Amino acid sequence: MIDDASVLSTAQRLRQEIENDIAAGHLVPGERLDEVSLANRFHVSRTPIREALQQLAMAGMVEIRPRRGAVVASLTPERLYEMFEVMAELEAMCCRLAARRLGPSDAIALERAHRACEAVRQDHDAYYRANEVFHQAIYAASGNVFLEEQARLLQRRLQPYRRLQLRVRNRVQNSFSEHERILAALMAGEGEEAARIMRPHVQVQGERFSDLIASLKLLGAA
Amino acid sequence: MIDDASVLSTAQRLRQEIENDIAAGHLVPGERLDEVSLANRFHVSRTPIREALQQLAMAGMVEIRPRRGAVVASLTPERLYEMFEVMAELEAMCCRLAARRLGPSDAIALERAHRACEAVRQDHDAYYRANEVFHQAIYAASGNVFLEEQARLLQRRLQPYRRLQLRVRNRVQNSFSEHERILAALMAGEGEEAARIMRPHVQVQGERFSDLIASLKLLGAA
C-alpha cells in the first residue's frame, strides 16, 4: 500500500473518507459539499473539514469556488479525454519499465492478480475491482515508486467515470484477453510490446468515448 | 497561464507565495515552516496558513508530520531520479502530441521561446528561465491541457533541485543545441524523433545525476 498505515492527521483521514465517497460514486460530480453537514457527519468542527477540502481541491477531486463553497469536481468531456490520454501513457510507461525491471515477487503478484481477474470474469463489478488490482500490480512492478503513486492517483481520480462504462458489451472479455497479452509481453521482457497493447486498453476512444459521454449526460440529468 | 488571474481564495494565494519561496530556493528542503511566523509574515491568522500548508502537502512540496509541524519536502536521491524519469516521459509525450497537433500560434510561441534562449546563452541564470519558458511552450503545444498542467506541476516541483545543477560545464550549449533539434523535429511533424531527443535532454542520468547528488549533499551540510 502507498498510504502507509502510519499515523495520519485528522485532516488526512477526513480527506481519505471523502475521497472514498467520491471514488465510490456516493458523492457525484457537481454535488455540493456543505462544511457544516460534513462536520456533523464526522463529529468534528469545520476547521479540519476545511483542511481536508483544501487537500481534495489540490488533488483535483473537488472544486472550491471562493465564498461559494466546494463541489465535487466534474470534468468536461474534453478534460476527461485528456486525462485518459495521460493515464494511457503513464500505464504504457509502467509497462516499459516493468518489463526491464521485473523481479520475481512482481511476477508472482502479476500472475496472481491476473488469475483473480479470470476467476471473476462473469461478475462485472468484481471484475472491475480485480482489474484495478491488476493494473496496480503493473504500476508497482515499474520499480518507480513516484510513477506508481502518480498512476494510482490518476486511476483513483478517473474512477467515478470508469464506473459509468462498466457494462459495455463484451468489454470484460476483451479486457481480459488484452491483460493476457500484456502479461505475456511483460514476462517476455517485451516492454515496448506491452506498452503498445496497454495504450488502447486504457484510453477511452471512439465508440467507447461516446458511450462514456452519453452516460455522463445521463448523470447530469439526475 | 494556467493559474488564471481569477479570484483566488486567501489560502490559495498563500500557497502560491510559499510555493514560490520553495521553488526559488528561498526556503530549502528540510527547513521548518512555523505556522506563527508565517502567519505574522503574511498578516493573517494561523487558520489560512494551515490550509495553505495542507495544499502544499498534497502538492508534495511540504511534509506534514502530525503534531510535529511542517517542513519543506526533501527528496531522496532515489525519488529524485524517479521524478526526473517521469518528467522525461511526460515531456516526451508532449513532443509526440505537439508534433501532431501543432497550430500556427504554437509554432510562433515555440520559435519565440527558442530565440529567447539563444539571446541569453551567455547568462546561466537567464538561460535557466528562458529554458523553462521553452519547455512550457511545448507543454502548451501538446494541446492537452491536463498534460500541460501536470508537466508544469512536476517542473515546478523539481525546480529547487534543478537550480543546483545550473553551472555544469557546457550544459547550456548542449541544452541549446538539443532544443534546436527538438524544435526542428516538431516543426517537421516528427513527434517520435522529438520525443527521442527530449527524453535524455530532461532526464538526469549518469554523470549528471552524480553531480546533482553531490550538490544535494552539500546542501544537507548547510
Added chain:
DNA sequence: GTACGTTCTCTTGTATACAAGAACGATGAT
C-alpha cells in the same frame, strides 16, 4: 404577470481561545 430591488438568512472566511502533545532544559541520581 413579470421584473427588479431590497432585505433577510444561510454559508463561508478568519481570528482567537483553549487543550494537548512534543521538545527542551533542569535537576538529581548513579
Added chain:
DNA sequence: ATCATCGTTCTTGTATACAAGAGAACGTAC
C-alpha cells in the same frame, strides 16, 4: 560526568465566535 526523569514552555490541533458576502425570498412597481 553522563544519563534519565520530571517539569516547563512552545507549538500544533480543534472548536467556536464573529464578520462579511452570496443567495433566496419577498415585496413593489411597471
